[in-house]
Amino acid sequence: MNTVVTPGLFSQLDASVSKKTPYLMGAFSVFVLVAFGFLGKTETVAFQWTKEDDAINLPDFLVASNLVGLVLGTVLVAITVVSFVLAQRKRVTPLWLTLIFGLLAVVALLAWLAAGNTLPFAFILGNAVVLAVPLALGAMGGIMSERVGVVNIAIEGQLLTGAFLAAVVGSLTDNLYLGLIVAMIGAALLSMVLAVFSIQYLVDQIIVGVVLNVLVLGITNFLYAQWLSNDGQNSNFPGTFPIIPIPGLSAIPVIGPALFEARITTYLAYVIIPVLWFILFKTRLGLRARSVGEHPLAADTVGINVALTRFWWVTFGGLVAGLGGAALTIGAVGAFGRNMSGGQGFIALAVVILGRWHPFSAAAAALLFGFSIVLRVWANQVSPGIPTDFITIVPYVVTLIAVVGFVGRVRAPAATGKPYIKG
């Protein structure tokens, strides 16, 4: 058996509470306070909470840009102090506090960017959600696969498969729901290849994943160039799902239109994320899956079929990732484009880690990446002088920092990446 086994994919830090988080927070707080506060711009920012056609219209909130920086910077300093105190008492800074910290820092950045301009809050949030859906669903697929111990680098290929099949089948049959289902099945089949190769043939999981990405990219590129670009009207013109406002919820100011006036793909994500959390952490099924991912030998000993558990979780993970792919085409822009996923599968992989293999945190991380994409586009429009390329790389740097281990403990399921040989 000459199998190359890649060592555990993710960093594993010792359990002691380090002060890295508060230190990092401190650095960020001081930066916000100084750069956006003391040295900030004095022009006013108009926080535009609602769009004109919303049910409830809130008036714009006008405030000086540097005042926002000062106030939020102070709050950030306060959170840093709390974090320090917690670390002193050997307690980890809770995730929600870190999230609030990040959110406030982003708002301060927005206010600085939009000095002398309007800040269309609802617009940014709404677009961030749409962009986050494929990432979040891809990440859910990744979580399902990695929780049972199979590294899924092939998320990129699954997204691409889903995007392609959804657009093509949706166009040819004129039925978007059929396109959605075929996209999910196609991506699940791709996942099965990953599962069989890594579980049955014990091929290195990362290599299989990369190879599948190359394969799907090759096939979709060819079919797109040979077929879709010539016959686009018939085969690549699916349209998109209608936008369905949820009565009542969509009338909530600010977040209502952003979250509850969406397409079915987004709503499916709202359902899948909590359901996955529930299954993983509250049911026997999830416990078994996690035990397979953490300690396959122990799971095997108590009678769980490790290979079969891994196979089905990886396959169903593909189903979810395929939905994410469909969200790229028929859930957002319609037609399929060459290399449509464009690396989003790798971002989803980052989202899995940043979200610490937890559905809710991963969804939040996906939203962060969604934000950063919108921000890049929007910042380019309001203040062209800003080096938007640096805004682009911020999420990647954050992920890198998280992986390297400065933000709390990032710990993968222990058996991730290791094949299990029943002996």
Next chain:
Amino acid sequence: MSDTTETPVAGRGATVIREIMSGGATRALLSVVAGFIIGAIFMVFSSEEFLAAAQYFTSRPTDALGAAWTAIAEGYSALFRGSIYNYNADNFEASIRPMTETLRFAGPLIASGLGVALAFRVGLFNIGASGQLLFGALWATWISTRVELPWGLHLVVAVLVAILGAAAYGAIVGFLKARTGAHEVIVTIMLNYIAAGILTFFFRTPELLREVDGGGTPKSDAPAETAQLPLLLGPEFTLHAGFILAIVGVFVYWWLMERSTLGFRFRMVGHNADAARTAGINVERMFVLAMAASGAFVGLAAANQALGVRAGLTPDIDGSIGFDAITVALLGSSTAPGVLLAGLLFGAFKAGAPQMQVIGLAPEITGVVQGFIVLFIAAPPLVRAIFRLPPPQKTTVIADWWHKLTTRGGAK
């Protein structure tokens, strides 16, 4: 398996054949064959003549089969014309130009393939070739467009800077892995995006590397003439000295991995890191050195991309080289000759694109072939099952023979 307990009757000849059939080279070759066969299937089903003839397949099957054959023959002969020898060309230069194009495209693929291969041998998975290439190209471009040096020296400095830049970017990965245990796959993916952002920023900002009178799009100046890799076959051909760099890289790689102490340590860590540590090797330091060396080879590709052009650079200079490098290393099974051949094959795929375009076949077909080849390479059991190859052999007849041949009759 019963194969290993063979009867003496089968004799030495059969053992040799079985050894050859179960070996990596046979598997690689058959994977390539299988990839081409599947590519042919794709060609057939994208041929309109075939699809039309297939409508009445039952009444006149020869039509459909003929159309299928035509599609395959036209497709692959276009690939041949575009990448090796154009027998339709008017003059000699035009007919051999495809071969030089293949070499030109193969240069960066071979170099970056060597980088990924080196990491493979140390048990590391470097999917950051793209980022390392961009980072090396960034500094090489700085030297080639913003620094004035005499003829000759300029090029040497620019190439060295490309290698150093890429090596430094690779070393970051090794350092982070050694210090924090962060897995190199995630780190390299993130660093790829970060390098792309940094490069775009440099190419967009007027004071840095942007074209002197360029617009808002990120684009650099063309490298100064003193820093361009010289053309090898005169102005008729685009083949430049970057290919020589790649070939030098192949020799250096072979020497480093097969003959040097450092390469021995690298391989030892790759085989079994724990054993290497017990033997007194500083595994963490090997990670950093291996990633730096891996990046250095990618730096040769960066030099190819940044200095082998006559026009300004755009942020997509890495093209798909970063990922192609992985397929090159996989197909070449991380050995110097293997990577060279695999790089030439995939270089030919790239060179063949225009000719395929001419006959109305999407050149992306080579991506399909490439994808299937590496799929078969990545899963040895699959190829063995398809071609009914024997399982890996324990016998060493060929190795013994080679040993005898090279040690002048028998120190063994």
